[in-house]
Amino acid sequence: MVAPADIVQKSKDYTLLSWSAQGAWNPIPIERGEGVYVYDAHGKRYLDWSSQLVNVNIGHSHPHVVRAIQEQVAKLCYVEPSSTTGPRARLGELMAEITPGSLTKTLFCNGGTDAVENAMKIARLYTGRQKILTRYRSYHGGTFAAASAGGDPRRLANEPGVPWIVRMPDPYAYRTPLYQGRTQEEGDAIIADMVEEIVQMEGPEYCAAILVEGYSGTSGVIQPSGVYYQRLREICDKYGLLLMVDEVMSGFGRTGEWFGIDHYPSAMPDVLATAKGITCGYVPLGATVVSDKIARYFDDHTLWAGLTYSSHTLAMAAGIATIEVYRSENLIERSREMGKVLRQGLMDLAEKHPVIGDIRGAGLHQLIEIVKNRDTREPMSPFNGAPSEAMKKAAAYLKSHGVSTIVRWNMIFNTPPLIITEAQIQEGLHVMDGALSILDEYYEG
Numbered sequence: 001m002v003a004p005a006d007i008v009q010k011s012k013d014y015t016l017l018s019w020s021a022q023g024a025w026n027p028i029p030i031e032r033g034e035g036v037y038v039y040d041a042h043g044k045r046y047l048d049w050s051s052q053l054v055n056v057n058i059g060h061s062h063p064h065v066v067r068a069i070q071e072q073v074a075k076l077c078y079v080e081p082s083s084t085t086g087p088r089a090r091l092g093e094l095m096a097e098i099t100p101g102s103l104t105k106t107l108f109c110n111g112g113t114d115a116v117e118n119a120m121k122i123a124r125l126y127t128g129r130q131k132i133l134t135r136y137r138s139y140h141g142g143t144f145a146a147a148s149a150g151g152d153p154r155r156l157a158n159e160p161g162v163p164w165i166v167r168m169p170d171p172y173a174y175r176t177p178l179y180q181g182r183t184q185e186e187g188d189a190i191i192a193d194m195v196e197e198i199v200q201m202e203g204p205e206y207c208a209a210i211l212v213e214g215y216s217g218t219s220g221v222i223q224p225s226g227v228y229y230q231r232l233r234e235i236c237d238k239y240g241l242l243l244m245v246d247e248v249m250s251g252f253g254r255t256g257e258w259f260g261i262d263h264y265p266s267a268m269p270d271v272l273a274t275a276k277g278i279t280c281g282y283v284p285l286g287a288t289v290v291s292d293k294i295a296r297y298f299d300d301h302t303l304w305a306g307l308t309y310s311s312h313t314l315a316m317a318a319g320i321a322t323i324e325v326y327r328s329e330n331l332i333e334r335s336r337e338m339g340k341v342l343r344q345g346l347m348d349l350a351e352k353h354p355v356i357g358d359i360r361g362a363g364l365h366q367l368i369e370i371v372k373n374r375d376t377r378e379p380m381s382p383f384n385g386a387p388s389e390a391m392k393k394a395a396a397y398l399k400s401h402g403v404s405t406i407v408r409w410n411m412i413f414n415t416p417p418l419i420i421t422e423a424q425i426q427e428g429l430h431v432m433d434g435a436l437s438i439l440d441e442y443y444e445g
């Protein structure tokens with residue numbers, strides 16, 4: 001057996017960590033996972049309060065999915081994409097069942113980034129136009145085009161990126177001045193009017209699509225109301241653009257619906273890109289789902305996109321089994337119900353801790369924004385800056401008390417697996433209470 005210290009040292013010596021300077025990396029060597037918990041090589045247990053990267057929705061080591069993978073491995077792991085398999089046929093059918101509106105045909109790939117890349121290619125091929133409109137506060141993936149599409153600062157070091165991305169303003173009610181004295185819906189309508197004006201100024205005949213997250217994720221769960229999505233749908237229809245939703249993070253029950261966009265039935269998308277919860281990371285998989293109309297276009301036009309591992313047989317089997325788990329354990333409804341418990345718990349913490357400036361989200365997709373002062377709303381850690389001492393201390397407290405989650409700038413993610421119980425939510429909230437007490441010491445109210 002390799003000693004835990006060796007695992008860490010060799011990982012540091014021989015592997016690179018994404019999105020980080022390498023020197024300060026001090027990883028926990030994780031050995032196994034079960035349900036909502038992961039265990040490190042010393043046997044210490046962590047409550048997985050973020051579902052890793054908001055993807056392990058069914059929890060760790062689910063026996064149904066483990067068995068399906070084991071059975072598939074023994075039979076066939078892979079065939080090239082122009083052959084087909086029973087698992088591919090079935091997962092395609094399931095995707096048509098669970099995705100909204102007339103979304104019917106799926107191009108399978110390896111993860112969220114390539115699902116978004118494929119969506120953008122499809123929009124450009126289908127419309128014959130080039131530009132894609134996206135939000136500043138969004139993330140769509142790590143490759144050049146997907147990173148350019150996201151407005152998130154992770155794009156900055158590799159700029160200029162692809163030249164055909166156009167950015168739209170964000171419906172950030174908590175921080176954008178135009179929302180002051182207005183309701184969320186009123187502010188969202190103004191932001192949507194600005195989007196229409198951007199389309200006009202960019203030339204509608206050059207604009208292929210609007211791409212937005214179905215429910216905002218790592219940029220801060222900055223979610224508009226249905227007014228915004230309905231107006232986007234109208235703008236797309238009026239000017240001949242496709243409406244594309246990125247459901248990589250918000251899909252598969254995370255927000256209490258199958259997909260984030262399901263909260264807004266009047267804004268059915270033409271293209272949906274997803275990944276993460278489709279297999280919960282048991283095997284990597286991404287998917288780009290298109291409407292009937294777009295699918296028909298490609299009956300006699302070449303789909304200029306492809307990957308060696310498109311429709312990977314093992315990933316197909318994992319996807320089927322994962323969707324079976326969502327269904328048999330009613331995890332979409334469970335996310336909604338447990339989401340209420342989590343939300344109430346966070347609201348109770350906000351009564352006690354003035355550092356909680358805002359709580360946003362739906363289902364088991366909840367974020368708290370930490371501020372130095374509730375009146376000024378000054379963030380406890382600056383946007384895109386090094387983490388403040390306060391946030392670092394809070395993150396260290398969570399970790400040392402056995403709660404693993406994402407702490408980014410002044411935001412703390414509360415996005416546990418959808419199988420979490422009420423008692424386990426209380427367990428996480430109890431530790432969060434302690435972390436917030438540390439943050440309260442830095443409050444400047």
Ligand SMILES: Cc1ncc(COP(=O)(O)O)c(C=O)c1O
Nearest residue numbers: 111112113139140141217248249
């Ligand atoms: C909304 C969204 N889109 C795309 C991606 C990229 O997915 P992946 O990291 O699987 O390539 C992510 C990853 O977090 C995401 O949250």
